[in-house]
Amino acid sequence: MRPSDRLSRRALAKAGLLGAAGAPLLTSCGIGGGGEMVLSDEPVELRLSWWGSDLRAQQTNEAIAAFQAEHPNITVRGEYKEFGAYWDGLATTFAANDSPDVVQMDEQYFKSYSDRGALVDLNEAAEFLDLSKIDANLLPTGQVDGAQFALPIGSGVLAFAVNADLFAQYELDLPDDTTWTWDDYAAISLELTERSGGEITGSGITGGVDVGSIRYWTRQRGNELFAENGDVTVEPELLVELWEYYLGLIDSGACVTAEQMVEDTGAGVEGGMLATGRTAFGQVHNTQITALRKGSGADMRLLQLPQHDGTPANFVKPGMYWAVSAGSEHPAEASLLVDFLVNTKAAADIIGTERGVPANTEILEYLIPQLDESDRMAVDYLEATVPGDPLVVVPNGASNVNPLMTRLGQEVYFEETSPEDAAEAFITELQGEVDAAK
């Protein structure tokens, strides 16, 4: 028996995989080695990867089929995962020089990839990919020093989703979301819990464990999470205030408990407590309303987030991007695929607003008359939103800001760490990650 042999083999299997994957990189000096920006006459196989719900997968595969019908020599293989697993997997494929040709990008990760040379400048693909119809406010959110490393394909806005059926059942009026405040939200949630006799809980935990709510809360109070140079500028007192607010809600019974929150996180939009009618409020992005209404069958509506001194603080976030991997052997075909997904009515007919309200202004105009009820809700919500200053994009190195927030927020809600200590830890750790990537 030689257990030490066994253990070394298995203990390092994971690290070993990476080693094998990384070895070619050591010699080839980084990502690259991609193909030329010309179309091929030969059969071409592309890989397209994204994260998201079942509905999204179904629609995307339909759009792929439509694209293949137009380009008989191109075959596209779709790959999709759930958000967290998606990023773990994506980093691995990039390291292995085996990245998908076209990848769905997020605002939190975009700079971590582009600053490290992993993405193609889409300006070079002008022949195949038209950028001119993209909303001029959104387009720059995919640029670094003029290079278009990612194409914003839709915009999303933070929203509260509310189950109007539950309000009807417990005979309460929906709040007026043009004027309501955080105090109103707390009072209404508590009222719901009490009227239902504990049958439901008024609200899920809608803040303090995700980066969106921090941004909204701090922007309402004249503060930003990041500065343009990547530094973490959030004031610790504001984090403390936010966490204490929600601790109060949990304590009073207006919000679910920390345990329920953790359980809900794993359940996804369509299976969570909001969709299954166990809470009446939840935090979503406006375009998730479609999946939510489909998943729950309930009369779900969108509400503007509660106010604070009337300061506009919401932000139009580039919901997601398409990007072409610098390692792609067929960047021209990959760009064609992106063009098809973003700029054609054929694709718009299939995808609608599921990936966010389209960033292509012509497509949006084309879609508006034919939107179904839930898509229209998403668009109306976006139009009704009064955004504050433009958002500072998550800098290189800070792409893990959301998991960090989740972890520290949970520590606070489980009362294992004081809000003060957690706020300090949040800033120190995040700044450390940013500095390490510089």
Place this chain on the structure above:
Amino acid sequence: MTATDELRGLRDSRAKSKPQNKAAFWFLLPWFLGLFAVTLGPMAASLYLSFTKYNLLQPPEFIGFANFERMLTDERLHSSLAVTFTYVLVSVPIQLALALGLAILLDRGIRGLAFYRSVFYLPSLLGASVAIAVLWRTVFGTDGLFNEGLGFLGIEGRGWISDPETALSTLITLNVWTFGSPMVIFLAGLRQIPAMYYEAAAVDGASPLRRFTSVTLPLLTPIIFFNLVLQIIHAFQSFTQAFIVSSGTGGPVDSTLFISLYLYQRGFGNFDMGYASALAWLLLVIIAAFTAINFWASKYWVYYDD
């Protein structure tokens, strides 16, 4: 033919058949390829990477021992080590005790032994799988089977996996549940104990308990030792269960953050593969140390019959 003759014969035949050596080489080649390509090569690469800053997308940059110095002040690492040690030190003894207990019961020669043996062994095959981890999450959820069972007894359950106080216990339970493979080894070990010892003990009037402590246990110590070493190594490497049950976070509140999961997060979540490689080597050293201690301590309690 004496032994010397036999050896001489072997030597002669070896000298005569050089082509056979060649054949052996070709038969061994796939194994060597595997060893170098899948084990030693990547290990060497990860050893190198542990001395670098490597973000997966750009070439690694040599930084000396900085990754290892960083471990001293990394509080999340320290808490993940505490979680890992708790998991190993609690789950392995319970698992082995259960395995031994059942092996002794089954060794009584009950009817349908093969059936029971298979049934008890089944969890060992399934325990580390994704499917079982998913099942576990459902069973121990607030509305899960476990709470329903408690409900019948009039006990109100809780979200066992979503509560930081109990999340690790559910994973320990899962590991204990895979007692089948040590059990099968114990069974084999029990069969090796010569019946004459028991007969002699019975003649001397030893009680069943006395026979267990004075015959069974001492003669079984090599098997216990073997299982102990194996299961400790196995437990240190646990990953899948925590990854699935906590959706990759090691939560709630890092309560299920094994070091294997933490190094995975650093590497793939934070683009921090240099540090992750260093953590992998730390895990290797820890496991090697535990194994060495085990072997050293075995001198004092393991009894070899021969």
